[in-house]
Amino acid sequence: MxxxxxxxxxxxxxxxxxxxxxxxxxxxxxxxxxxxxxxxxxxxxxxxxxxxxxxxxxxxxxxxxxxxxxxxxxxxxxxxxxxxxxxxxxxxxxxxxxxxxxxxxxxxxxxxxxxxxxxxxxxxxxxxGPNCLGFANLHDNVYAAFGSITREPKLMPGSVSLVTQSGGFGYSIALACEAAGIGFRHVIATGNESDIDTVQLIDALLDDDETKIILAYIEGTRDGRALLDVGQRAMARGKPLLLWKAGVTEQGARAAASHTASMTSSYDYYSAAFKQSGIVEIREIDQAVDYLKALEGGKYPAGGGVAVMGVSGGSAIVFADAGEPAGLSLCELTDKTQASLQTVIPNIGAVHNPIDLTAGYFSASNRANLETAVRATLADPNVHAVCVNIATTGKAGSLVAAEVLGEIAGSTEKPIVVFSSAPASQVGDALAVFAKANIPVLRSPSRAAGALAMLASYRQARARVERAAAATQNVTAPREVFPRNAQGSSLSEAEAKAILAAAGIPVSRDVIVSGVEEAAVFDKMTAPLVVKIVSPDIAHKTDVGGVKVGIRTRAELEAAIAEVLDNARQKAPSARISGVLVTEMIQGGFELIAGVVNDEVFGPVVAVGAGGIYAELLGDTTCRLAPFDEVTAREMLDELKCRRILDGVRGKPALDVDAAARALAALSRFAWEARDQVGEVDINPVFVLADGVVAADAVIIPKARPAVQPVSGEKS
Missing domain, CATH: 3.40.50.720 (NAD(P)-binding Rossmann-like Domain)
Structure with missing residues (x-):
């Protein structure tokens, strides 16, 4: 390696x-x-x-x-x-x-x-390390470890490698996997990660031919970009990477800091990295087991259409309830498929989806009918995967089902999953046949639905990651976007909007005036107008009475200019005042908020959310790591709760979502190119109009100079 x-x-x-x-x-x-x-x-x-x-x-x-x-x-x-x-x-x-x-x-x-x-x-x-349990290479019998890793039961050799910051909890995951028949290549506990960290180990495991799937538990990382890169590399190598990020709540984050002194960042940034790299997120031990079992088959549904067949109607209902929110559907079977099923299913059964095979169907005497039913269902073009509900079927029937499905699985690229709640002591022979055929057996219909939904999502993510990588490969290296500001104070709105306009983000039409004597600018603009104080030292202009809106006459403009200047001088006497910004007021459309945070772990992150009265009411935001393409930007907008408003409601016209996506992608490119200079960007509001978008206000805060570096290991 x-x-x-x-x-x-x-x-x-x-x-x-x-x-x-x-x-x-x-x-x-x-x-x-x-x-x-x-x-x-x-x-x-x-x-x-x-x-x-x-x-x-x-x-x-x-x-x-x-x-x-x-x-x-x-x-x-x-x-x-x-x-x-x-x-x-x-x-x-x-x-x-x-x-x-x-x-x-x-x-x-x-x-x-x-x-x-x-x-x-x-x-x-x-x-x-330090402060770790060590590691085991199960293929070569290297047990450089103490504690739980060295005790019985001994883990089975296999193709999964586990990297965990918490040795004790990570081994709990390993034991659950072992009990489900999942074998390991490496089990590595990293502890404090003072030097070699989880991300570096994952990167090395991607080059290990014996490792097919990687499972990781982390509490934090000091290099979010490396996590994004290793996730994308895992996707390119065809090695699924499953990751459990602990410390996603405020209390959890505090626990993580006290446990391993790990650097933690906003969970939203981790979530964005997962989406952009194809990392499969897990949040429960059973979920890790289910996903690993499903991934070992190496088959991914081309869509969300699932056929559910079996002897338990209630199981099908539970599957549907769990599958629909995750993007699965009980697809419509073709007439041809239903006709084929009618020849092998009793009249009291059902040949639509879900397919009711009726009680006692899994039996030696019915082996041929079962094979015909399953093959006909898999051949349906609307079916992308099949879930067979064996439920409480006993030893003999389960073994017949396992043997038939095991034979079929070798001749189809569509995944098959099985729900069985019978005890392993009773159906152990069947479970062994299923395992040999890489058919995952899940303990509940909802877990079966979750596993299939993950497989479908992984296939979609692979295409998405490949597309995004191609779209952003020509993004330029860091560049100077404005003179460096040693104090790190904000740029004025006028300066910020000029920079953003040069980056390809449409901004409102503005004119800077120094006083009332320049109010003649009114004749060259379209009312109504907005007047705002211009100062690099006043980030929140409304707090000092530095904003006046709805100005419709020249006299109103003169009065507004005088008022905001007087307010600023009284309420912020030490602020540097560059003048007054006169802006054409944007009318109609819908307000979004967009911005950039240059996070110390993940670098520039672009966020977008509902603006105006919805900002605090809905808490409606999403984010991605910069840079990204317009398709990714469109995905961000689709995630917002306010998304339906952009399509037009109550007779209002549909708004220009494509223009909003272009502006977000442009903002992401700017954020990446200016990552060495820009600390924050706040565009509030961004108006999405029927034709185009307009940034009506903006703040750019230069990046502060780095403080003394904390103890950490070298990057590799």
Whole structure:
């Protein structure tokens, strides 16, 4: 596995911190390696012992005569730095630090972690951890771990690799998968991620031929762009990436910070990254199990049409209730399909969708009829996937169904899922046949619907990600968009709108005047007009009485100019005033709010939402990471609750959604190109009109200069 091959496939491992105390992490590591048949060399390290479990024990890493690929450190935190120094001097390429007591423990731990990284970087050594359970490479019997990873039941080898920031909870996920018959290639607990992080490990696993699917649990990442990139690369490589992001609520985010001191960002940004990269989000252990089982078949429905067939009508109803919100539908079967079904289904059954096979249908005597029914259903062009509800069918009937469906599955590209609630102790033989045929068996109809919906969504995401990548590949590198502002104060509205107009975002027609003596501008504009104070120091003009609207005469304009100037000078005496902006008032249409936040983890993020009176009433917003294309922008608009208003309601004309999408895409390109300079952009409101869009007000805040960098690992 390229640069991480010596980490996950080490030829020699030094384990520091072995002891007669079987509970000590170092002792557990050596015994796990021996017990599981690790074929490489093991070097226990503890100056108090000459031997450990039949192996020569060394006083220090420096005393080991041979080369070492990995040093596993399980000593108390205060003893870690000398071991890291010795390993660095010896040229060990990787260190796995099990010990806690680093940045998660307070200021002393922060300094200890900083020094540890400084030592490692000096020699080029990479670190996993600290404060982690370690990892296991199940194909090569490398158990560089302690605790739950080393205990029974032993995980089965397979094609799924798991990367988890939380060792204990991550292993809970692994155990649930193991119980469902899912095998693993790698199980890796990363802990504090002071150096090597989850995203870097996922990137390495994408180049591992034995890894087909990647499952990850994260509490935060310090590089959201790398997460987006690795998700897109996973999609391009055809390796599904399932990710559980914890800390999505305010309380959850606080728990994450106290647990691993991870950097967390707004969950909305993670959600945007998932959508734009095709990362499959999971939120429950059972969901992880179901999705992995469904993905192992490697079949993806071309659409949302599903045929449900079986012996339980209630199961079909539950499937439909769960499937419809997720984009699935019980599709209409063709006349040809229904005619074929009528020849093999009893008269008391039903040949429309859902297909009622009637009680007792799954039996040895009915094997041929079952095969005909399933094949006819799969052949229907409206059917993209089939769910077979075996429900509580017993041992013999379940085995017949498994054998028939297993034979059919090999000859179709359409996925088949099965709902069975019979206990495994009763239908174990059938479950083994289903597993061999890569047909997932789910414990409820709603879980079957969820698995199929995920497969359909994944196929759609693949096309979407490929299209978006092609559309944004020519976006330019960072460029200067305005003179750097050392204080980071806002630009005036006039300056901001001029910059946005140059970026391709339509803005209102404006004229700056210095005072009432220039009110003659009224004759060159179309009333009604708006007057606003112009100052880089006044972000919220209405708060200081700096806005007047609905101006229809020259006299009203003169009075308005005088009033906003006087208000600004009284209520913001220290503000720099550049003049007064006279703007043609936009009438009609619908107000949106659009903007950019240059997040420290994800970089520039573009958000859009309902404006005006709906802004606080609906809380209606969505976002994507910049840059993106117009199709993605259109998807953003389609996600808004106010979307139907743009199509025209109560006799009002439809509004120009395409123009709004073009403006959002242009804003995203600007945000990306100006990422080194722009901290925030606020366009409020953006009027979507029957023909076009107009940005009526805007603020741009330059990016603040970076503060002192926190302790973190190098990027790779």
């Amino acid at each position: 390229n640069k991480f091959s010596h980490l996950f496939e080490p030829r020699a491992i030094a384990v520091v911190g072995v002891s007669d105390d079987v509970a000590r992490p170092g002792s557990q590591v050596v015994r796990a390696l021996l017990k599981n048949g690790y074929r490489g060399r093991i070097f226990p390290v503890n100056p108090k012992y000459e031997q450990f479990d039949g192996l020569k024990c060394y006083a220090s890493v420096a005393d080991i005569e041979d080369d070492v690929d990995l040093v596993v450190i399980g000593v108390p935190a205060k003893g870690v730095l000398p071991v890291v120094e010795a390993a660095a001097e010896k040229g060990v390429p990787f260190a796995l630090i099990l010990s806690g007591g680093f940045r998660e423990s307070g200021p002393e731990g922060v300094e200890r972690e900083r020094r540890m990284l400084e030592i490692a970087r000096g020699s080029g050594m990479r670190i996993v």
